[in-house]
Amino acid sequence: MKREENLDGLRQSPKVDVCIIGGGINGISVFRELALQGLNVLLIEKHDYCSGASSALSRMVHGGLRYLENGEFKLVQESLIERDRLLRNAPHYVAPLPTTVPVFDIFSGLGNGIVRFLGLSRRPSRRGAVAIKAGLSIYDFLTRKRALMPRHQFRGRRATLAKWPRLNPDIKSSATYFDAWVSHPERLGIELLQDGLLATSGAMALNYAELRRTENGQYHVEDQIGGASVAVEPALIINATGGWIDIANQTLFSPEAQPAPLMGGTKGSHLIIDNAELRDALADHMIYYENEDGRICILFPYLGKVLVGSTDIRVDDPETVRCETDERDYILQSLAFVLPDITIRPEQIVFQFSGVRPLPASTDSFTGRIPRDHFCTVLEPSEGGPPVLCMIGGKWTTFRSFGELAADMALERLGRRRRVATTDRPIGGGRAFxxxxxxxxxxxxxxxxxxxxxxxxxxxxxxxxxxxxxxxxxxxxxxxxxxxxxxxxxxxxxxxxxxxxxxxxxxxxxxxxxxxxxxxxxxxxxxxxxxxxxxxxxxxxxxxxxxxxxxxxxxxxxxxxxxxxxxxxxxxxxxxxxxxxx
Ligand SMILES: Cc1cc2nc3c(=O)[nH]c(=O)nc-3n(C[C@H](O)[C@H](O)[C@H](O)COP(=O)(O)OP(=O)(O)OC[C@H]3O[C@@H](n4cnc5c(N)ncnc54)[C@H](O)[C@@H]3O)c2cc1C
The missing domain is CATH 1.10.8 (Helicase, Ruva Protein; domain 3)
Incomplete structure (x- = not known):
């Protein structure tokens, strides 16, 4: 990852097959895909790698139980497949996570789930035992052939409170199932990047750099560290800037040819809490609970502390998002609801972080209902120049399949063939485990x-x-x-x-x-x-x-x-x- 060598290489041969902008997990994923196929590929990240949403996730590698109630079965199935691949390909960072859902009602949520599935209501509501049972049975069904982890299990009220005595005593029962978590998501991004760089001498990556379109329609890489400006001639540009996608597109097209907005991001914040009582109360499980307003929150032991979150608030510009006081209060209030007799002192909040979910543009008034799926679209510049393939949406869990989709579209566009598959390819320190x-x-x-x-x-x-x-x-x-x-x-x-x-x-x-x-x-x-x-x-x-x-x-x-x-x-x-x- 030698900066000057990369810039010199670009000065000598400015033609690249693909220039990817955005070095979050999705940009890095498509970078690795294309590098493995032997393409000359350049990745440009304006800040540091994995410093946007890819460092702000709940650290769950999951199918997305709650996306079932939005009818996103395909996404859940794909996510579960990718989750299981990550358990095999990155076992050093991705591990099974027993997850327990406290249940406060028996029947509620079921009718609502069906109504929402039929598109008749978008409002979040309480999920009862029957709705949760239905979701977990679908989860088990979708993973039945691989069965890497145990099937779900219900516990009655007494057994639940015996295992988690600090849980809200109003619960009726609980359900435990398995998902997975990632310990070092930003490091996994770096290892994925290194795998791409090692794949071919034609792969180059720069953090703290930007791609600028000049008035005469040429492109320059602007290096924020050394101040250099180097011309580059990509055959195709991939816009993988997540929540910044529309802002980035503004810089890639002339003012007369601005594309329609693609993204409608929502901000989510988390707290890291250093409280041994809270950590011990979890009994090494994730508690996946709904707050009183029906929003899903998560709580799990993370690196000796407890990770808790998150919020879901619409934002236009991801550049300076942070956990605001009202979000912090919301998260603490949700914690007080599920574990009522544990007190968190302000100094026990040892870190907080926020990021923007790169969700597709939507007018839905309930942010939790905006689809979590991903897709790509190609924008053809009317003024000439390279087409821009935009990666829209996506979860961290599905970075490989999303990168694969974008790479296949890029390969087709450039008349190149796929040589290497990544489905079973270990990542970085997951090799030869x-x-x-x-x-x-x-x-x-x-x-x-x-x-x-x-x-x-x-x-x-x-x-x-x-x-x-x-x-x-x-x-x-x-x-x-x-x-x-x-x-x-x-x-x-x-x-x-x-x-x-x-x-x-x-x-x-x-x-x-x-x-x-x-x-x-x-x-x-x-x-x-x-x-x-x-x-x-x-x-x-x-x-x-x-x-x-x-x-x-x-x-x-x-x-x-x-x-x-x-x-x-x-x-x-x-x-x-x-x-x-x-
Ligand atoms: C609160 C929250 C919780 C989440 N929890 C989970 C979870 O538990 N599990 C899960 O699977 N997913 C989760 N997600 C979703 C997941 O984090 C994101 O979908 C994923 O990280 C998006 O990656 P990305 O590469 O598309 O975007 P980002 O990681 O945001 O990367 C985009 C990059 O583009 C760069 N950039 C912007 N403009 C430019 C430019 N002009 N030139 C160059 N670079 C530019 C940015 O600096 C940034 O690094 C969560 C997201 C949030 C916000």
Whole structure:
């Protein structure tokens, strides 16, 4: 991922088969698809990879139980197939998740579900046991041939409260089924990108860059880091900018040839809560519950904390979305409804995040009813120039099939043939996954001179790539960082190999330091020193990076400098960084 080499390559040969704009999970997915077919493909991301909706998801890899009531059976079936593929192709990040639905009624929701399915009503309503049973039976039916996970199971009130005694005692019963979750969605995006880059020398990717259309209809890549402007001649452009699709189209077409709007995004926010009582009350399950207004919310253990969300609010511009006070109150109120005797103190909210669901344009007044399916459409510029294939909609779970669909349309358009399928292709650190991870771990740990605990930690972060990372760490003197289990050489390898351009890339996306609520001010400064050294930043540049990061963390993630300082207290979880500690 060498920036200057990429720009030089482009200067020497500006013709590319496809230029993709948008480096979220869907843009990266189609990038990998096309690179694997041997095309010259360029990916341009205006911010960092997976920094939009692809870092704001509920971290569920799921069929979408509630889409059944909208009649989206095809989407649910496709999502379940992709979920099961991800369990196999990315086992280092995607794992089964037992999910429990508290049930407050017996019959309600059933009639409404049918009425909605017939298009007679769009209003959300309570879902009773019968409606939930019907949905879960369809889920089981759709996965019956693969059956990777157990079928659903109902528990009566007494058995439910025995297992989850803190649940709202008004419940009538509960249903448990299995879906999946992703621990490191942003890292999976980076690994997918690397797989594409390794597939062919004709694949190039740049974060912090934009594609600009000049007045005479030519295209330039504008590099925000070095300031270069390099001409590029794509045969086809793919607009994979998710919630930004209409804004991006405005820059790709002349003012006289602006296309009609395609997108109608809704914002969703989540909180990460550090409250042991809450975490323990979940008994390692996701609680998939409806709030009093009938909206679905989720709650599950995530990296030692609890992830809870989300909201669903229409927005026009995804650029600066953040969790607003009323959303935070809504989420906390929903929590108080489902687990009434657990109190959350404000300082226990250790991180928050928001993103925009890239939903198709819709006039539906109930946002939860807007279709979640994906499709592509090709816009032909009347003024000449390359056609623009727009990717609309899509869930994180279905990124592979959506990327495949867009790639097939691009291949057909360019008169090229598919050579490689991605259906069973492992992703990044999911390759050659051992049947018995403990044997593999102890072999690699002893080979590299690491303790078993440190090797297990690297494995949880990088899957099978942990071996190469351990090799890099062991090849030089390592050192601990304040209050976190990441070490200096571990971060160095991420900085060098994973297109880190700003401090936030490292702290928010290549690592889980910020989202897990582990990040302290000391740690922030130590990582900044490391990054400044690697990038040879001047003291002035270092200071402006520090300001940029602290402002972003405060404004977008609700973590002020005072919260970071408070985490400077010594911690009991010591880091085992000595490569040769045995
Ligand atoms: C609150 C919430 C919860 C969700 N939960 C789940 C879930 O649990 N499971 C699930 O499967 N899905 C979930 N989703 C949906 C999923 O996150 C998205 O569908 C998916 O991440 C969209 O990916 P994308 O690549 O299309 O968009 P994005 O990730 O938004 O990527 C678009 C990228 O385009 C870039 N960009 C914008 N303009 C330009 C430009 N002019 N040039 C270059 N780049 C540009 C942006 O910077 C951005 O990185 C959720 C979404 C939200 C918001």
């Amino acid at each position: 051992p049947a018995d991870t403990s044997v593999w771990l102890s072999q690699v740990a002893s080979g590299k001179g690491f303790s078993g605990a440190r090797m297990a930690e690297l494995f949880a972060r990088y899957g099978m790539d942990a071996e190469a990372i351990a090799g890099f760490i062991a090849a030089g003197p390592d050192a601990a960082l304040p209050h976190a289990s990441y070490s200096v050489r571990e971060l160095q390898v991420l900085i060098r190999d994973e297109a880190v351009e700003h401090l936030e890339d490292l702290l928010l996306r290549r690592t889980t330091l910020a989202v897990s609520g582990e990040l302290s001010l000391d740690m922030t400064d130590a990582v900044l020193d490391l990054l400044a050294q690697e990038k040879r930043w001047t003291p002035g540049h270092r200071a402006s990076e520090r300001h940029r990061f602290l402002t972003l963390l405060n404004e977008r993630h609700g973590v002020g400098e005072d919260m970071l300082s408070a985490r400077n207290e010594p911690r009991s979880t010591e880091c085992d960084t000595t490569a040769k500690s045995g």
